[in-house]
Amino acid sequence: MTLQRLAVLEFLEGNTNHPSVEEIYRNLKKKYPTLSQATIYTSLQVLRKTGEIQELSIRKEKTCFDPNPKPHHHFYCQECKKILDIEISCPVAEKQWVDGHKVKEVQAYFYGICNYCLKKTKNKRRIGGIT
């Protein structure tokens, strides 16, 4: 465990925003100006392989990372673009089998409009509309 790798892990730990590589790099660069982008990539892959973090492909254009390596699902809000953790039980992840196939990892992505954005647009309608 090197200084750089620790910095990546530390940054992720306190972070529930599921940052992308670019965000991680941009933020750590302030504190460690010598840091290179390639190091972020390799560090993230090492941390993923040792099971300390998990990788999300919820947004096609950029990969995001989650400091919680335990299997859980994710929600992507198409309005505010936030990624939220979803804690529901998943029979497939628990049993580790589906249709005779051995399951080692599960990634479930829900896309839609989050609670907060739903409320926001409802209020807007209320203010602008008749009621």
Place this chain on the structure above:
Amino acid sequence: MTLQRLAVLEFLEGNTNHPSVEEIYRNLKKKYPTLSQATIYTSLQVLRKTGEIQELSIRKEKTCFDPNPKPHHHFYCQECKKILDIEISCPVAEKQWVDGHKVKEVQAYFYGICNYCLKKTKNKRRIGGIT
């Protein structure tokens, strides 16, 4: 619906392999040598938006497409790299709500070793081993 778009749709229809953009392009190029890669991209996006096909981000490195637009899950075999359809009921997709968030789309990806590859390695062990 243009000729090119129809060709893309036709190629996908008979195909349960969930081909990537590159595969689609390579195959259609034989029959339609004038076809361009950009057309494949735009055609696929048009077909996706009209709900005729669905897009899979199961492999980070390339996007794949499924002619079946109905919500269902997918399994990626880390051994043979095949993508298989998984037909199990998904409460979240059915209810369209989770934790107060409105769900419009669900993508669930299972990663592991498929039925077929499991049998293959078991047989190999049997032949090579003591039993």
Place this chain on the structure above:
DNA sequence: TTATTATATTATAATAATTATAAACTAATA
């Protein structure tokens, strides 16, 4: 039919994420 318009396709270039490579560095060990 011809002119006009809108839309689709193509080819090319641009962008952006990621990976590969090689050199410099670090830390551990002989």
Place this chain on the structure above:
DNA sequence: TATTAGTTTATAATTATTATAATATAATAA
């Protein structure tokens, strides 16, 4: 101290995807 292995850095290369502009096609109006 010398050597080794592994890490970081900087740079270049690769690759998927998107944007752009020119061309082609089809649909409609005159």
